[in-house]
Amino acid sequence: MIEAINLLLDVNLLVIILVGFFAGLVLGAIPGLGSIVGVAIAVPLTIFFEPHYALLLLVAIYEGGVYGSSITAILMNVPGNVGAAATTFDGYPMTRSGKAVDAITIGGIASGLGGALMAVSAILLVPLFSQIVLMFHLVDYFLIAFLGITLIARISEGSLLKGIMIGIFGFLITTIGMAETVGYQRYTFDSILLFDGLNYIAILLALFAITEMIKLSLGQESIAEEIGSLSGNRRRGFRTLAEDKILFIKSTLIGAGAGLVPGSGPALGSFLSYSEAVRSASDPDSFGEGNPKGLIAAESANTSAIVGALIPTITFGVPGSGVTAVILAALISHGITPGPVALTEHRSIIIAFFLVLIFTSFLIVILSQTVVPHLGRIATIDVNVIIPMVIVATFIGTYSIRTNWIDLITLIIFGILGFYMVKNDFSIIAFVLGVVLGPIVETYYLRSITLSDNVFQLLTQGPVTPILFLVVLFFLFEPLIRGLYNTMGTR
Amino acid sequence: MRKERLDSELGLLMFIFLISSYMFVDAIAFPSEAAFFPLLTSSIVLVFTSILILSNIFPEYFESYIDNTSSLTVSTETQTTNSDHQENIPDNESTFNQEQFSVSELYNSNPIFLVLATIGYSGLIYPLGFYIASPIFAFVYGVKYHLSRGQLIAITCLAFILPYIIGTYLGVNLWTGVMFE
Numbered sequence: 001m002i003e004a005i006n007l008l009l010d011v012n013l014l015v016i017i018l019v020g021f022f023a024g025l026v027l028g029a030i031p032g033l034g035s036i037v038g039v040a041i042a043v044p045l046t047i048f049f050e051p052h053y054a055l056l057l058l059v060a061i062y063e064g065g066v067y068g069s070s071i072t073a074i075l076m077n078v079p080g081n082v083g084a085a086a087t088t089f090d091g092y093p094m095t096r097s098g099k100a101v102d103a104i105t106i107g108g109i110a111s112g113l114g115g116a117l118m119a120v121s122a123i124l125l126v127p128l129f130s131q132i133v134l135m136f137h138l139v140d141y142f143l144i145a146f147l148g149i150t151l152i153a154r155i156s157e158g159s160l161l162k163g164i165m166i167g168i169f170g171f172l173i174t175t176i177g178m179a180e181t182v183g184y185q186r187y188t189f190d191s192i193l194l195f196d197g198l199n200y201i202a203i204l205l206a207l208f209a210i211t212e213m214i215k216l217s218l219g220q221e222s223i224a225e226e227i228g229s230l231s232g233n234r235r236r237g238f239r240t241l242a243e244d245k246i247l248f249i250k251s252t253l254i255g256a257g258a259g260l261v262p263g264s265g266p267a268l269g270s271f272l273s274y275s276e277a278v279r280s281a282s283d284p285d286s287f288g289e290g291n292p293k294g295l296i297a298a299e300s301a302n303t304s305a306i307v308g309a310l311i312p313t314i315t316f317g318v319p320g321s322g323v324t325a326v327i328l329a330a331l332i333s334h335g336i337t338p339g340p341v342a343l344t345e346h347r348s349i350i351i352a353f354f355l356v357l358i359f360t361s362f363l364i365v366i367l368s369q370t371v372v373p374h375l376g377r378i379a380t381i382d383v384n385v386i387i388p389m390v391i392v393a394t395f396i397g398t399y400s401i402r403t404n405w406i407d408l409i410t411l412i413i414f415g416i417l418g419f420y421m422v423k424n425d426f427s428i429i430a431f432v433l434g435v436v437l438g439p440i441v442e443t444y445y446l447r448s449i450t451l452s453d454n455v456f457q458l459l460t461q462g463p464v465t466p467i468l469f470l471v472v473l474f475f476l477f478e479p480l481i482r483g484l485y486n487t488m489g490t491r
Numbered sequence: 492m493r494k495e496r497l498d499s500e501l502g503l504l505m506f507i508f509l510i511s512s513y514m515f516v517d518a519i520a521f522p523s524e525a526a527f528f529p530l531l532t533s534s535i536v537l538v539f540t541s542i543l544i545l546s547n548i549f550p551e552y553f554e555s556y557i558d559n560t561s562s563l564t565v566s567t568e569t570q571t572t573n574s575d576h577q578e579n580i581p582d583n584e585s586t587f588n589q590e591q592f593s594v595s596e597l598y599n600s601n602p603i604f605l606v607l608a609t610i611g612y613s614g615l616i617y618p619l620g621f622y623i624a625s626p627i628f629a630f631v632y633g634v635k636y637h638l639s640r641g642q643l644i645a646i647t648c649l650a651f652i653l654p655y656i657i658g659t660y661l662g663v664n665l666w667t668g669v670m671f672e
Contacts, residue, residue, distance in 0.1 A: 168539070217605045385638065389653070392654075400661050415609070416606060
């Protein structure tokens with residue numbers, strides 16, 4: 001803990017975190033962009049940083065982006081990303097009824113305190129996570145990666161088969177290049193360009209920057225219109241939040257719990273806590289018409305889900321959201337493999353992750369009372385100004401990683417492929433997980449197979465392995481079995 | 492629209508099927524340790540893509556055998572949102588679905604132009620390098636979308652400065668192009 005605090009007591013790092021947070025705030029407020037583009041572009045640009053500089057910057061961009069998307073959701077009914085969609089339900093009606101300042105106050109404080117509360121809990125739980133991960137063997141991580149893909153496929157839209165298939169296709173893509181464990185070239189066509197395989201950061205940038213820009217180009221104008229002057233009462237907003245402490249705590253816990261589910265992210269958290277707020281309210285009809293309870297539920301869950309999403313990413317390498325999938329790639333590229341390595345050898349950086357979230361959460365509270373009301377106009381930026389800048393930054397960033405031309409070709413091919421994946425409801429997060437974890441999963445498998453005489457011995461190494469194996473089989477084949485069962489039942 | 496969607500999905504599945512088939516066949520010749528993982532993953536992908544391709548071609552028969560009702564996010568959204576709320580929700584985190592692709596969007600030329608411009612940009616990088624190709628790309632993009640003169644100058648200058656900033660900042664020697672080598 002002391003070591004983590006010492007890491008943060010560095011003026012340069014604090015400046016980087018602040019820059020990252022504000023960059024995330026701006027990107028998050030631009031509809032269609034969100035923190036994912038910011039985090040993705042920042043990965044190659046921070047590859048030469050010290051690991052803690054790079055990773056804490058990415059976390060700051062993430063938190064800034066999530067809150068940034070809420071600002072325009074409240075002020076303009078335009079959430080920067082789908083995670084803030086539930087915020088519009090009551091946030092924007094409050095703005096329309098002359099309570100914009102109340103809504104900004106409630107949203108900012110609920111969001112900031114929710115994130116801070118869960119980050120403190122996560123810090124307290126880090127020793128427990130360390131104990132849990134030590135119960136797992138190498139083969140368990142191999143199975144967890146498969147399980148992660150099947151779970152992500154379940155949560156994402158589209159069919160399960162598509163999700164599982166595309167995730168495992170991600171694994172397959174990573175077999176291109178030199179197989180380091182056995183020293184053999186696979187699918188390189190004797191080209192030196194392919195000797196090191198396809199770079200997973202280039203694939204991430206293709207999917208999260210190029211694909212996002214192609215999507216953004218579908219709607220060519222700025223979505224939002226300029227907002228007028230804001231009215232409302234800050235003190236009244238604060239009082240409203242103080243009166244709904246139970247709802248705030250409940251929503252924060254729901255958000256964090258939903259964030260733990262692989263592939264869900266803040267979107268699921270805010271929708272679930274919003275529905276729970278409606279269900280448990282004495283006046284459910286008032287929701288959607290400017291009920292502050294709806295705003296409290298959505299916003300407190302939104303940021304607490306960030307903490308929830310980071311936990312499975314760090315402990316098992318299974319990201320809770322698209323952004324955490326990118327953060328996972330950054331962790332791995334800086335030599336921090338999720339699991340025991342991350343939680344023991346790099347524990348100070350992991351605790352610093354959560355300390356940064358506490359810091360940025362308090363920034364949210366302060367900013368919501370000062371400059372945020374004026375940030376709504378960011379959403380009016382013309383997307384045609386943003387698209388070429390993002391493309392140029394993506395190309396330069398990708399080329400900088402290893403100055404390999406194949407990475408630029410990767411950007412274009414996977415950018416187009418990503419667009420068609422999204423268009424046809426294939427889970428991009430499952431694919432990214434496959435691409436990021438592929439080499440690790442193969443190494444885990446090869447190492448564990450050399451330690452066992454046969455597959456049976458491999459699968460009965462401890463209490464966790466056989467259970468995990470059965471769970472993976474269940475999730476992998478359950479859709480087919482259920483489909484067959486339903487068909488036989490109807491005949 | 493349904494047909495167009497199916498065509499693009501079928502195309503994507505066929506692409507994945509072909510790549511996986513090649514990788515499967517090639518992996519047979521690898522030494523056993525190097526072959527295991529590509530063989531395992533490519534065979535799973537081949538089985539699943541085959542089912543998906545068949546379910547695209549014969550949807551009536553296959554849809555009853557494949558249970559697709561798994562989306563937790565869809566069900567929660569359906570419970571909590573109404574049509575008014577859905578108006579301005581852009582998608583991020585890669586979860587947008589087919590409803591967001593309206594008929595007009597499917598025939599929208601903007602993504603095609605963007606892809607072609609991006610390919611052109613990457614093609615220009617080799618002869619001209621990042622420092623020249625980037626502002627040309629930004630300028631052409633800006634002209635195509637009728638940006639104001641101020642915006643056009645701003646994005647062109649930014650695209651000119653960006654390679655310098657990133658190159659200097661990261662200490663990377665960015666490609667200057669065969670014409671200026």
